[in-house]
Amino acid sequence: MKIGLYFGTFNPIHVGHLIIANHMAEYSDLDQIWMVVTPHNPHKQKNTLLDDYHRLEMVHLATKDYPKIKPTDIEFKLPQPNYTVNTLAHLQEKFPTYEFALIMGEDNLNSLHKWKNYEVILQNHDIFVYPRLNSGVIDEQFINHPKIHRVGAPVIELSSTFIRESIKHGKNVRAVLPENVWAFLDHNFFYRK
Numbered sequence: 001m002k003i004g005l006y007f008g009t010f011n012p013i014h015v016g017h018l019i020i021a022n023h024m025a026e027y028s029d030l031d032q033i034w035m036v037v038t039p040h041n042p043h044k045q046k047n048t049l050l051d052d053y054h055r056l057e058m059v060h061l062a063t064k065d066y067p068k069i070k071p072t073d074i075e076f077k078l079p080q081p082n083y084t085v086n087t088l089a090h091l092q093e094k095f096p097t098y099e100f101a102l103i104m105g106e107d108n109l110n111s112l113h114k115w116k117n118y119e120v121i122l123q124n125h126d127i128f129v130y131p132r133l134n135s136g137v138i139d140e141q142f143i144n145h146p147k148i149h150r151v152g153a154p155v156i157e158l159s160s161t162f163i164r165e166s167i168k169h170g171k172n173v174r175a176v177l178p179e180n181v182w183a184f185l186d187h188n189f190f191y192r193k
Helices: 015-027 054-065 084-094 107-109 118-124 160-169 179-188
Strands: 001-008 032-037 069-072 097-105 126-131 148-149
Touching: 001 015, 001 069, 001 084, 015 054, 015 069, 015 097, 015 126, 032 054, 054 069, 054 179, 084 118, 097 107, 097 148, 107 126
Parallel strands: 001 032, 001 097, 032 069, 097 126, 126 148
Antiparallel strands: none
8 A cells, every 4th residue: 555644734724735735635546644743843933833632633523524535543652843754754663565755845955955864765655746836946856756646736825824814913814724613713713722
């Protein structure tokens, strides 16, 4: 089985995440997409995150009607801050018969050369890249790399930061969130201050 790993803080998960995940599930050779809820991205400030399990619950709510998309808390059990190369090694050990690939936006591809042991990742795993409007200049070593696959997914320019800020300022953002995620956020008064 070939699993696409879509990493994110999902703070909160929104329709853009679901569009990308569903596109990868339906229009690539990936059998499943695992939404890897990251407890602490080494490149983001942790104090802006909702509790890990609240974010995991939102991903469960958002993906429950998508049989090929599964939430996972695999990184919750790993030492923090964690790095993708460590998660991949852990998953390969835990699921030796599965093949794991990464899903990332072009903007992340631009910084891949800064990732811990990125060469090991590229040697052992495919990377499926979806387009972004502001992706910048892609490092030449990644342009025609045999492990990097560009996917013609829809371009979604929607950020969780924008959603959090909008909620904080009393704006209605229901249209960009799965209905059950909006209900969860609204019920718990998340992001309001």
